[in-house]
Amino acid sequence: MDAELLNRELVKESLLNYVVHFEELDSTNKYAKENNLPPDGIVITSNQTEGKGRFGRKWIAAHDEDLTFTLVKKFKISVDNIHLVNFYTSYILSETLKVFLSSHKNLHIHLKWPNDVLLNKKKICGILLDVSGLNAVEKFFIIGIGLNVNKKVIPEDIAHKATSLSNETNIEHNIEEILISFVRNFYSKLHLIDIRSELMSAWKLNSELIGKNVRFLVVADSHEEEAEILDINVDGSLKVKLSNDEVKSFYSGEITFVY
Ligand code: BTN
Numbered sequence: 263m264d265a266e267l268l269n270r271e272l273v274k275e276s277l278l279n280y281v282v283h284f285e286e287l288d289s290t291n292k293y294a295k296e297n298n299l300p301p302d303g304i305v306i307t308s309n310q311t312e313g314k315g316r317f318g319r320k321w322i323a324a325h326d327e328d329l330t331f332t333l334v335k336k337f338k339i340s341v342d343n344i345h346l347v348n349f350y351t352s353y354i355l356s357e358t359l360k361v362f363l364s365s366h367k368n369l370h371i372h373l374k375w376p377n378d379v380l381l382n383k384k385k386i387c388g389i390l391l392d393v394s395g396l397n398a399v400e401k402f403f404i405i406g407i408g409l410n411v412n413k414k415v416i417p418e419d420i421a422h423k424a425t426s427l428s429n430e431t432n433i434e435h436n437i438e439e440i441l442i443s444f445v446r447n448f449y450s451k452l453h454l455i456d457i458r459s460e461l462m463s464a465w466k467l468n469s470e471l472i473g474k475n476v477r478f479l480v481v482a483d484s485h486e487e488e489a490e491i492l493d494i495n496v497d498g499s500l501k502v503k504l505s506n507d508e509v510k511s512f513y514s515g516e517i518t519f520v521y
Contacts, residue, residue, distance in 0.1 A: 263308045263326070264438050271442045272304070277449055279303050288312040290332040291390055291406035299334045301402070304445070306331035313408060316390055317518065327412040328426070329437050333405040333448070337455060344393055345376070345498035345514060347403055350455050351389050351448070352377040353465050355407070358444045359386070359427075366431050373469040375491075375500050376514035379409075384425035386410050407444075411435050462496050469494070476502075477520040480512075486520060 265283035280303035287307035313321030379387035410426035489502035
């Protein structure tokens with residue numbers, strides 16, 4: 263990892279206040295949290311050994327091949343709108359990747375509710391968000407991002423639902439370039455977070471869920487449901503029609519999709 267390049271492009275160009283790079287680290291999210299890092303900076307590692315995923319899962323990244331980093335950022339946002347940061351981050355990631363992949367044919371990036379980025383229907387990127395200072399006007403966000411870039415071997419148990427950029431394109435990609443471009447895009451479209459309807463419409467345009475039938479698990483009591491997805495509401499919840507025709511909305515964390 264060329265930490266000098268990241269510093270030059272992101273800090274000296276005044277986008278970020280700092281980039282901290284570790285050759286090896288257990289988790290960039292954990293480090294950012296434990297060290298109370300100030301906003302507008304990035305913690306990144308070339309070898310994340312105990313990456314955390316959503317729902318207590320592990321996030322496995324390959325040494326020197328994948329992108330694992332945490333962006334520390336403050337947002338003036340109400341508690342009701344915190345989820346918008348998730349939608350915003352996944353939207354920016356998908357836009358960034360689309361530009362990177364524009365010269366490749368037959369590649370399709372889309373978003374999967376609530377915040378996965380898929381490439382050719384397989385997960386390529388995950389976001390793990392942590393918020394603190396809920397009583398303050400400005401909330402403090404730890405935005406952890408894992409992107410499978412040049413990983414060749416996907417663990418067998420998830421090979422049907424996960425992939426990497428290099429697996430789909432058959433070429434190696436430049437990790438630093440992707441990160442720099444993501445950060446530039448992230449900082450250039452921040453106004454979208456204040457215009458909730460615009461952000462959610464942009465997000466929906468990039469997702470293919472609406473009209474689809476899905477199976478999901480209701481986390482609270484572990485029962486499975488089959489439903490048609492009707493919409494994503496502006497508050498970020500998923501509006502579905504259950505098999506008994508009942509229309510219900512679920513928030514992120516209340517359900518997980520069954521693959
Ligand atoms: C998911 O489960 O989809 C979210 C995965 C998030 C992984 C990233 S990698 C960088 C950051 N540090 C962590 O420990 N996790 C996040």
